[in-house]
Amino acid sequence: MDTSTVKIIIQIIHYLFFAYAFSAILSYIILAIISGKETMEYLKRNSFVNYKDILSSTMSPSITIIAPAYNESLNVVENVRSLLSNHYVNYSVIIVNDGSKDDSLEKLIEAYDLEKVDYIINEKLKTKPLRSGVFKSKNPAFEKLMVVDKENGGKADALNMGLNISTSKYVACIDVDCLLIENALQKMIKPFLEVTDAKVIATGGVIRIANSCVIRGGKLIDVNLPKNLLVRSQILEYLRAFLLGRMAWSRLNGLLVISGAFGVFDKKIAIDVGGYDTNTVGEDMEIIVRMRRYMEEQGRKYKVSYIPDPLCWTEAPDNYKIFISQRNRWTRGTIETLRKHRKIAFNPKYGSFGLLSYPYWLIFERLAPIVETVGILYFAVLVILKEVRWEYALSFLVLAYLFSVLFSIVSLYSEELTFHQYKKKGTGYKLVLLSALEPFVLHPFILYAAVRGNIDYYFNKNKKWGEMKRKGFTSNTA
């Protein structure tokens, strides 16, 4: 090949990389600014709201908390207790025991005085059948609780069972080991009741990391910064994602993900679209995309809402092995969802959903690890060929690094000025230090896991159900 052509091609590749990096960074900045505005607006709007005002109203809409459980025997009794202590009048809790092989069911029966009840299920969504049946408590103090024991079918299948059984207008789908703050349901239901010019189809919540926090009797007593560097880094990552990213997408009405760990849905629409997809590892992202698509196709005005208050606390993986397998699964979930709904991409029929959120997700979430890997490989080749122009490489590496540190620090600001959860003395300094370290202790592993996810998706189709070691059912997306 002509050397000049090669040069031109290489030149083009360089420009493409540069353009990609530049637009990614620009998008972060823009999203952060929008998030800041939206958060301020949110805080203003809610500064005079007294959530107690609607607390006791029996006219308030009914909500069912659906919590699938798989081999959770260790903590299930405590977890259920925490779910039962929400401050909302009109709600109930369905624990779907998804064919657990341990003694979860026996423990629940014992702790809550359960007895089997006759029950007929309207199978609007096809699921695996019941195993031992449906249980309710003999003690009126636990009247809100229902335990459904079914054959194993995976998390999506368990959630679908919950959707079939629930008689409420809204459902809160949640990981059973999540800790909800007392007024979580009031805050999450508010957007559904408040917006009058569009139909709110779902509300997502922020996930906070509970490792090292003091939890007593199902209540969050004290928030601590974990010692484990991996967990600590994830805190920073979550702060960035939730406070500087998702808030902006909520403003643009472009949220594609609601964490499977805690989200509230309009039940009718969730069922009308066919419930959770049992064939993906990313069912929590997939259902939102499908619900949005459905609303777009019906030409109805809708909104996916988002509440930035720290309402849901959960354990994050504390070792690299579990962490990597979790992120591997998230990656596959994203790929599957985007592929399944690729019709939406760049399709003006779907409005900003097709022209903005979907493409953004595709380009900057889905493709980012691939672009990055290609970049690294390319760089390695250049190193070997001694073709690196170090003065460029060094200056841009430093720039990129400093940007990421600065960005993390900005996310710390948005936390301090809003919810200020990490109150202890000395924590601030640790978090700043973490901002400097995080690109080394977390990012490489995220990248690795994402690449593995891609490889598993394309070349290792059997690996559908990578399970987290301790838990069967932690969420697929944060």
Added chain:
Amino acid sequence: MGKHKIVIAEDNSTLSLLLKFRLEKEGHELLMAVDGKEAIELIENNKPDLVITDIMMPFVSGLEVISHIRNKLALEIPIIVFSAAGQEEMVLKAFKLGANDFMGKPFSPNELVIRVNRLLS
């Protein structure tokens, strides 16, 4: 009338301070809990003569407190529950579980004192 031990479970700190002040003036000994769990611990350890509990409380609800007193501890002590407007159903359940009296919020503290003394006499 002698000195009686009373356990109050109420998560509004100002209100519980107010009630403590008021009932101590009547010559009772007051033990305060901020949630149902603390209340149960206090009841088990102190054998009070009367229990006052809010229905809506974090973690262990007032209903559970009542159920615990009547079923697990099998105590016959009088129980008064507080409830907010619109919680009639809860009140019914509370009575079913064995509560003796109820007061709807907002209530008059003076009236509460009268009811407490009546139940203790």
Added chain:
Amino acid sequence: MIDYQYLIDYFEEFPFLIQLAWRISGLFLVAIFLLTIYLKVIRYHLRKKENEYKVFKNQYEALLVEYLYADEESEEAHTKQKAIISKIKSHIPIKYKRKMVLSVLYNLLNEVSGEMAESIKTLYYETGLIDYALTKLENKNWYVIAKGIGELRRFKIEESYGDIINFIEHSKKEVRNETQLYLVNLFRFDGLTFLNELKTPLSEWTQLQLLEVLQKFDDQQICDIKPWLKSKNDSVVLFALKLAQIYNQFEMKDILIELLSHDKKEIRICVIEVLTHLYGIEAKEMLKANFNELSIEEQISFFGLLEKLVVPSDEPFIEKHIFHKNFEIQLLALKILKTINLDKFMGLNKLSSNKKAPVMFKFVNNIS
């Protein structure tokens, strides 16, 4: 010095892009440094404020309780109360202390009534807290206004009516909602007259809050809801339907029956539910007659009505639907049939054991 100059020269020989990158990096570095220091300052202040807040809260709760119980006694108690007022007065110019005093006051106000509520209100006046709320109404930021209205509502301040009523058509819905709540909190059902003119939608959230306020009053004498049931504003109709149900408005039946042919499905369904609650037997034949024209949701609601208001003569109609393709309707039909004609149900039960829906028959058979 020479080295320094050399570095500058070296730097300036770089291409523009690299120079730019380094310059921005330098900027970032300075920003990181400054932000880190400032973060420390912010955190320090937040922590300090929080601690002070706790200390003050304990102090004020005790003071407040002392104040509230002082009036039972003598002259001496009176001077004590005065002292407490002037003490609180000296602190409230500081914003966060004022906030704290306010939150303690209305947390208590929510829970107590009678004389004690009155003395809390007196305290609110005498400490001058009310003046701060009134100045909020003149603020140019909508959320401050909303906050001010909310505060005056909680303390039931009637004098501010003249100022607040101007906000009833404010462009921000939050301000309108607070105004509506204020009116109902102070004037109960009379405060609802704003519904007559309401053009904007009344959100479900506001409706619930209004109902909540109304239910707190002992006097449950409701006003005439007829005009609202006939309102052109759908959300007002829905709200009036809730009122009709909660306050058992049997005399509204005729209008409710008219509403069964409202354009909006949501309203029609709600009407059926209210009629069920109000024993609207008159509606039954009407709905039965054009059952097939109803939407599936209305049909389900209607079976809910039948479950409560069924009479033996409805049997042929029920029987027609025991194999309805909708699960809920079929279930209700079977349940109702069982209550009005057990023998027939048992007969069907035997027959259907190898036909469709045996599970449901069995289920209905088992329930008591």
